[in-house]
Amino acid sequence: MSTLIFINENGQNTPFPMDDRIFLGEGLFETLRIADGKPCYAKLHWQRLHNGASLLGIPLEIPFDLWLEKLHYCIELASLQNGGIKVTLSGGSASRGLDAKSQESRLCFDTFHYVKNSHALKLISAPWVRDNNNPIYQVKSVNYLEAIIARRQAQLVGADDVLFYNLKKHATETSIANLFIIKDNLLYTPNVESGILAGIVRQRLLFLSKANAISYFECELDELALHNADAMFVCNSLQGIRTVSMLDKSSFVPHHPLVNLLQELLAKDNC
Template sequence: MQPEQEGFKLAPNERLFLGEGLFETIKVLKSKPCFAELHWQRLRNSAQALGFSFTLSLEAWRHSLLAKIQQERLLDGGIKAIWTGGEASRGLISEGQNSQLLLHAFSFQTLFKPVRLKTASWLRDANNPLYQLKTINYLEAILARRQAMQEGADDALFFNTQHCVTEASCANIFFLQEGRLLTPAQTEGVLPGITRSRILNHCRHLNLAYAEVSITRELIKQSEAVFLTNALQGIHYVAAIDQHEFLPNHPTVSRLIAVLKEEEQTMLHNQLN
């Protein structure tokens, strides 16, 4: 592994310029990275799936994140961590060497207003392995969100070729129906989100019924409440999908929000002591 390069200085033959790279977005609270190990595990697993060299140890990962936070004097915000494909000779199948870890610190605002989703105008192929990896190529998501916003919505909602829900442009999605929490299965073409996995884990401990299933249009209409999840925003209510509206709050969702916050506080306490 090469150390992160200040100013993102990359060689012209870096595989990143062919879209060969991965990234993680880590929330920072009180100058501490949240759930750094979970992000590292996903980054490592994704690198292995793509055949990248991955020599970044968990200890080095944590050290790099803390050093960047300290350097930027970041109290609350986020870190975007990019793992590059490395340098290689010209050619699509050339294997990269000397992958780099690039870190960028930023601030963000927590969003509270429920969002309105608009169905994307094209379908995704659930068999495409890239949808289960957090690659640097987000152009599809960018185009879909721009189109949704032009039509008066806040974000896009993707469906696959079987006409089942997958995810929003940069968030997983959950549906509450008759006391059960439902979310699209990974096999539908879904990114295994960090907050998604935390919620499913809490469901097991809270004895909250849940299932990873195929979400059809009919199931959407039968849902009482819907919410999005990602590492920065946590849980974010959905006000509507196309013309179908949902409750702006729900006791089960409020319970999950409280549990996630409690988990964050416990994590911070353990890091500070």
């Protein structure tokens, strides 16, 4: 088993032929933020990609040193000081059929620029629920069709995004971010068992909270807990922390002291 590595130069080196398993949704990706010419949390992203590949049975042969080398090469090639790198891992070429497997995966590195948004989000509850036992929610899959449909429906009614719930009516995540709430200066976030992707920034926020004696709980969060929260925010690798101003008809404090503290701690975090 092996991994072919590609650097996408201005869209001219697209590595996926039509028989690649990625066109059946068999693939993973990582999105890394580039700050001051450096990839943030490079090892954590590498570890999560390896964990996901192992779960799906996709071969991934790239040691961390080579991973880091390719990231820095992309940054230098694009003269990128601030932006992002999307790394896509495909299942590789294989014969037709859902049960077919490839012995050679493909890994593509692609740089991009983006604008960081800071306005508070308006969320609505998703019109359908997720099965928290579905393993697809445990990995950063290339299949984002559910998120695309839900997000477009949210925008049709003037919201920015949706919040998904599971079969038990417990909160999970938005289409692209992990969820946190604050109640009585305590921090709460849905646990992994609720059916979420364990985000990199989520992981760092929990680490920073513990290091700074901020009490937090990974637990099941029902609708009542959400609507009674003092503050709410979401987080992901590119946007960091973004506050939520409204969920359905409930509004939240936009500038909570604990949110401000977490933003400061995250800004100082050595990524």
